[in-house]
Amino acid sequence: MGKRQQGDFLLIEIAIIVGSAALWQWTMYASVIQIGVLVWLYYKRRPIVYYIGLSLILTIYFTYEAPLQQVPPQQLTISHHYKIDGDRLKGFMWDENHAKWYVSYQFQSEDEKNQFTSQSLAGKQFIVTGTIQEIPPAAHQYSFSMPNYLWQNKASGFFEVTTWQYVKQHSSWQVWLAQRRFAIQQHIEAVFPQRLQAEAKALLIGMRDGVDDTMTRAYQVLGITHLFAISGLHVGLLSYLFYMVLIRLGVRREWASILLLIILPCYAILAGGAPSVWRAVMVSCLVILSALMKRRLRVENALALTFICFVMVFPRSIFQIGFQLSYLATFSILYSQKILRHVRFPAIYITIVTQMMVSPLLIHHFYEVSLSSFFTNILFVPLFAWVVLPINLLLLFTSYFSLHTWLLWLYAPFRDLLTTIILWLKDVPFQLWQPGQLPIWQSLLLLITIMLSFIALETKRPRLYFPFIITILIIQLSPYWDSRLKISYIDVGQGDSTLIELPYRQGVYVIDSGGVLRFGNEAWRERKQPFEVGRQIVVPLLKGKGITKIDTLILTHPDADHVEGAEEIMQEVKVKEVHVTGGTAKPVMADVVAEVKKQQIPFYVKRRGDVLRTGDYSLYYVSPTIANEGKNNDSLVVYLHSQQFTALFTGDLEAEGEESLLQDAQLQNLSILKAGHHGSKTSSTAAFIAHTNPKLTIFSAGRNNRYGHPHPEVLARFEGHHILNTAQQGTIEVHVTRQGNIILQ
Structure with a gap:
């Protein structure tokens, strides 16, 4: 290879080494990239020792970071990265020590909001009071992560402003451009x-x-x-x-x-x-x-x-x-132009290569x-x-x-x-094509076979397309080879939502959708982009797992924290049928029923005695027994059963409803119990706990919720039992082997 050609690749090779060094301590992808670079350099007969030295120096450079300050700011200067939506101002701001903070403030009146929206805030400095907020973790691995977002933007933390007083307007060419x-x-x-x-x-x-x-x-x-x-x-x-x-x-x-x-x-x-x-x-x-x-x-x-x-x-x-x-x-665009110079309609091929x-x-x-x-x-x-x-x-x-x-x-x-x-x-x-988030080996295999496809395109060797086709089949079929039952108790805050994946993807059930109880606000407080539990928490979990179809969406009872997100789920993921208890005429169900009618989804009212059987698993409805109004004790209670494993999902069932189940012998010695009503003291009686005797109990509750769920009395009743709480652990996923062994992920 001539010096000219070596020089053409030098900066690109250094860029790859810089990128992999920056990634080194955070992801194992970096090690794969480094190995690939070394193989390439050996193949091209480059002086590998220099590149190893450069990698070490860069890795040390990227590893060292000055610690971020966690002292509450006294003054804040607003950057041009801020947003006003409804009654909230959020964005990045700089304190008096040049530390960067993610800041939130709730407007107290419409006049105050209008003062802020009528002008550019970039460069404005304020004296502030407030508190450093605990940064909420991601609901699960597929959802938005506030800690990662703040880390990527090198923010010291999340600061909630209580009051602020205008000091002055900073002047700079960046501020001037932000104002323009x-x-x-x-x-x-x-x-x-x-x-x-x-x-x-x-x-x-x-x-x-x-x-x-x-x-x-x-x-x-x-x-x-x-x-x-x-x-x-x-x-x-x-x-x-x-x-x-x-x-x-x-x-x-x-x-x-x-x-x-x-x-x-x-x-x-x-x-x-x-x-x-x-x-x-x-x-x-x-x-x-x-x-x-x-x-x-x-x-x-x-x-x-x-x-x-x-x-x-x-x-x-x-x-x-x-x-x-x-x-x-x-x-991709630059290098596809080189590869495809001699093909007909190069613009079309360049688009395809870039997308791949x-x-x-x-x-x-x-x-x-x-x-x-x-x-x-x-x-x-x-x-x-x-x-x-x-x-x-x-x-x-x-x-x-x-x-x-x-x-x-x-x-x-x-x-x-x-x-x-x-x-x-x-x-x-x-x-x-929705394969979900791939394991690392599948991602690398996909990338390698895509590169082979480019070689096939350039050299006109069609046989090189076969590895790509086989890789796609492996990715598409891999969920159907998994023999484990998977249950995800989703962290939807103060609400309920559970995903059940049967072995070999024979069936997918979602019990409740989570939701937010919305109160009527003044128009100026309404947000253009309100938080939606179904769309922002449940749907990403489904997509991350490669789930494109829900066989049955089960809504245990018409409370907002159980059903409000259902409409969003149905809009994003195909639902084959919906099962409900009574109370479908309640206002909280209006959007759900409208979406069901719009999509013509089969809609069934279920009660005790109804059953769904798929493969080795049966899903029984064990309550309620009669037509009802959809109150807490009218919750659809779902019992999942196989020869080696049992689980009970109780909705918001309280003491009265639990009592009706005490004579049900099949509910004894459960593998997993989803505790009723988020751990309210009106649920999970001592008699019910003794009857079900679960190996593992799951509470679904919000962090620092105003109800104090799970209640200390309930926790005391479960003393000696293994319990987990979505408020503490986030989304809880359990895998169950064919022998009935429970593996916490």
Whole structure:
């Protein structure tokens, strides 16, 4: 290999070593990457000893970190990363010691909220009082993790502000740009039609929180969410437009390039400063700078250099999803262009190759990948690049001179039609592959066989596609080879939800959905994005496990903390049938019943004597015995039975309901009991505990809940028994072997 070729790969190799060193102490993926690099270097006859030395030095560099301060701040300065939703202000702020905090504040009145929303808060300094909050752990391994989020952003902690008093406004060019961004946001909201505002804010200034849930899900299903994240596509187009305008104005090419070096970093801040924006801006600036210096810099080397700089300065950025997808997608585009130079329709192949390369990462983070994205991106990428984005830029520019009306008159109907098409395409079946979060060995196998497929494409050797096909079959079929029963007692806060997976995935049952009791609030307090237990806790667990279908959704009784999330589950995951007790006419069931009717899901009222049999397991309803109103003692009580294992799920059953079960001999000596009513003292009587005599008891309760569940009296009754509590352990998952042995995960 010649020196020129070695030099072409040098920065890329160093970038890989920097990335793996940054990952070293946090994930075993890093060791696999390091081994791969060493094998590559040996194959290419590189001086391995130098790279080993570099790896050691970098690992030490990334391992050392100054300890974060945990002293409550007395003054806070708001960064441009904040958000106001309903009666809450949340975001990152800096204290007087330059420590970064995640801060939350609840507005006391509508007037106070209006004072904060009417101006940019970036750079404003306040004297504050408040308390450092305990950071809640993730509900389970597949849900959003606040500790990880704060760690990735290097925040000292979570601070709840009680009072604050304005001190002064800091001035800097970053603050000035943040204020300009806020001004553009207000201008868009004042001038653009409401249905076009979310798109304009996302494409022009990187504010994506205005896109409604229905459209967000449509973009996810079609695999085009990335089009609304400002990235190389947007930066490249803007660079070209700025450059051509400057040239048309008579500016010399060198000066136009120098001005771009100033304009692009400013745009990165104006657009919100996401990793994808900075990556595109830094690569563009390096290429422009090398051209000015008459030294040719290959784009892939510029990409590697920006990666090295980014990770060296902000090591934790490598754990951010946007950072990972941005660099991997760009790398894939660059190298697919090299591989596919001689094929017909290279743009189509480049899109397919890029989507395949990012698929393992998408599956790891989101547990699903859009199959239609291989085709939709071929249509929508050029459409957004050459129509939607330029028109939004033109609309913004002309709106400052009140010349945009005619363009809106043309564009709005076109965009409405495009929205209709997107929503129609979303409902086409079989667009998503949802294998769940893969074990490490399956992820690596998938990545390796994807690379083999690229070799097959380049060398026209079809046999190399077979390992990829076999890998897909292994991933798809692996849940059906598992002989264990799995029960997950889901941490839904002060509520109930349990997932049952029968051996070999013969059946999937969900008992209750969790939920939040919502009280009527004043309009100004209502949040655009309220917390939804079903969508944000239960559904991620199902998707993380690769569950795409629920055979039976069982709602034990119509209380909000048991059923409010059911509608969200049915909207996200196919449900074959729903079982309920009485009380379906209660207001809390209205949304559930409406969704059932909308999807035409079979809906059954169950009582004692009904049974579901699948394989070696039977699921019996042992209570209630008669028609009822859906009160606590009318809860559907579910008894899961096999020759070696038994479990009882009691809903909110109280003493009266428990008494009716004391004569049921099959409920003696249970393997697992889910304690009734979250551990309320009105449930779990001494007689019931003695009768069931469970090996393991699970309480489902919220952390620091206002009811004091599980009650100390109840805990005393269970003295001598093995108990677990979702408030302490989070989601509790048990695996049961064919011999009936219980294994806590």
